[in-house]
Amino acid sequence: MRVIVCLFITAFCLESQQPQQQVASQPNATLPAQQQGPVIKTDVTEVIVPVTVTDEKGKFVSDLVQSDFQIFDQGKLQSIQYFTRERAQPVVVGILVDLSNNSRTHWKNYQDAAIELTNTLLPGDKKYSGYLIGYGNEAELMVNTTSDGEKIMEKLRKLKPGGGSALYDAIYLACTKRSLVAGEPVDPRRVVVVIGDGNDNSSSKTLDQIIELAQRNLVTVYGISTSAYGFEATGDAALVRLAEETGGRVEYPLVNPYKDVSGYLSTPSDDGNYALSVGSGGYASAIATSIFKSVASVAGEVTLQYILRYIPDVTADSVRQYRKIEVKVALANVKVRARRGYYPFTP
Numbered sequence: 001m002r003v004i005v006c007l008f009i010t011a012f013c014l015e016s017q018q019p020q021q022q023v024a025s026q027p028n029a030t031l032p033a034q035q036q037g038p039v040i041k042t043d044v045t046e047v048i049v050p051v052t053v054t055d056e057k058g059k060f061v062s063d064l065v066q067s068d069f070q071i072f073d074q075g076k077l078q079s080i081q082y083f084t085r086e087r088a089q090p091v092v093v094g095i096l097v098d099l100s101n102n103s104r105t106h107w108k109n110y111q112d113a114a115i116e117l118t119n120t121l122l123p124g125d126k127k128y129s130g131y132l133i134g135y136g137n138e139a140e141l142m143v144n145t146t147s148d149g150e151k152i153m154e155k156l157r158k159l160k161p162g163g164g165s166a167l168y169d170a171i172y173l174a175c176t177k178r179s180l181v182a183g184e185p186v187d188p189r190r191v192v193v194v195i196g197d198g199n200d201n202s203s204s205k206t207l208d209q210i211i212e213l214a215q216r217n218l219v220t221v222y223g224i225s226t227s228a229y230g231f232e233a234t235g236d237a238a239l240v241r242l243a244e245e246t247g248g249r250v251e252y253p254l255v256n257p258y259k260d261v262s263g264y265l266s267t268p269s270d271d272g273n274y275a276l277s278v279g280s281g282g283y284a285s286a287i288a289t290s291i292f293k294s295v296a297s298v299a300g301e302v303t304l305q306y307i308l309r310y311i312p313d314v315t316a317d318s319v320r321q322y323r324k325i326e327v328k329v330a331l332a333n334v335k336v337r338a339r340r341g342y343y344p345f346t347p
Contacts, residue, residue, distance in 0.1 A: 008151040017030050046081070047073070048186055049308040050220065050247065052301050052337040056243060060304050061334055062087075072326040073312050082309035090127040090188035091302055092181055094174045094219075095152060098196025099136040100165035103226050105162050106254065106287065110226055113291045116155045116196050120299045122137075122149030127188065129181050131174075132156065136163035139170035153343065167196060167235070168203035168210045171242070174267075175217040185218035191248075191302050192219050197227045198239025198250075207238050211245050216343050222298045223250035224291070247339030249301075250295035254287065314344040 049071065053061040066083035097114055122130045125147070132143040132152045141150045150304070174192050181188055192214075200207075214221060223239045236250075243250050324341045 003154035031109060039241070045221075046309050046311050047325075047342065048189075048218075049310070049325075049327075050189060050305040050335055050338060051308065051327065052247075052305050053331075054335050054337075056333045056335075060300065061305060062344055063333070064306065064329070064331070066308075068330045069306075070328040071308065071310055072328075073168045073310075074323050074325070076313070077312040079313065080308050080310050083306070086307075088303050089305070089307065090183075091121070091129075092184060092188045092190050093121050093128075093130045093302065094133060094178075094190075094192040095130060096133045096135065096167070096170045096192055096194045096196070097154075097156070097159065098165060098167070098194070098226060099134045099159060099161045100163055100196070101161065102165065102197050102199060103161045105228075106226060109288055109291050110224075111156060111159065112288070113224060113295050114156050116292060117193060117195075117295045117299060118149045118152045118156065120295070121302065121329070122147065122152070124149065124299075129188065131178050133170045133173050134159060135166045135196075136161070136227060137166065137168045138276065139173050139203075141173050141177055143211050145181060164202035165196070165235075166202040167194065167198065167200040167238075168205040168207060170194075170202075171210045171214060171219075171221070172205050175213050175219060188220045190217065192221045192254065194221060194242070195226065196223075196235075196239075197225055198223065198235030198237070198242075200235060200238065212343075213243060213259045213341065214242070214246050215341070220248045220339065221246045221247060222248040222302070224294050224298060225252045226254065227252065228254040238262060245340055249337060251297055252291040255292040299308075312344065 051069075053064060055061055064085065064086060066080055069080065069083075071078045071080060095114055095118060097110075103110060118130060118132075122128050127144050127147075129147045130149065130152060131141065131145045132155055133140050134140055143155050146152070171192065171194075184190060205213075221242045223243050225236065225239060227236055240250050242248075312323070316346050322341050322343055327336060327338070
């Protein structure tokens with residue numbers, strides 16, 4: 001079976017030597033100069049490949065070896081120089097929280113979810129770092145990069161939603177306006193988790209600009225969607241595209257959260273379907289459980305990825321050339337996930 005995935009590209013670059021500088025930013029050339037920020041120019045020496053493999057039931061496949069993988073760069077077979085399946089690898093995770101009016105309905109649940117995600121991914125070990133960005137009418141870096149998860153959780157407890165949604169500007173901040181950790185983006189890797197519906201009505205940046213910026217800054221985007229079943233989510237397609245183009249995915253905890261609850265729809269109950277009554281706590285419990293399952297799923301994927309590296313045969317013919325990668329796994333009935341390509345040179 002041929003499985004197409006997208007992979008991380010990395011550079012052993014100046015930013016790993018300058019942790020106090022801003023993240024290497026290569027914005028779209030159409031952005032005004034005053035918005036672009038400093039650019040740290042680097043050349044590619046190696047491609048780093050975080051890959052997630054799951055079976056047909058969505059469970060992680062964690063026992064593959066290097067010989068199970070083949071990597072093709074622009075159709076050419078590559079030699080894998082490095083391989084590991086070590087768990088709990090270092091990561092810098094950005095928590096991006098939607099503070100728009102759209103998040104009001106289930107705000108307390110998602111606030112708790114963001115706190116739980118922070119507590120899970122930032123256990124106090126120095127090799128794990130994170131930061132918090134809230135976005136309403138404007139995006140704001142609320143807690144800069146830190147290994148102290150309590151700082152982020154303390155801020156999360158005080159947040160209240162209201163206003164518009166500047167998601168794209170929030171991702172721009174994640175790529176350009178925070179302090180770096182030495183070793184990024186190789187060790188630790190960069191991950192962003194968006195807790196929101198993907199809608200954007202307030203940003204100065206565009207979706208295409210932000211996708212390219214995330215790809216050039218080696219950021220993997222995950223989403224925990226606040227969209228509910230039966231409601232049209234205008235931003236859902238954008239959130240899915242952000243995730244798929246960068247190698248992540250989107251969880252939907254509010255889409256049919258009651259499917260396993262006795263008495264709801266196809267799950268029989270002695271009291272008949274829709275047996276849960278208002279005020280019993282059954283609906284709230286089902287929603288909370290579904291949200292925390294989504295948090296656990298995203299956290300598990302971030303820490304259970306295979307890491308491969310190879311040295312590509314690339315030239316500086318075009319600094320904006322986007323290269324596609326294909327990975328084949330010698331195992332049937334699995335799903336392989338990573339980003340869809342990379343840019344080999346900084347413009």
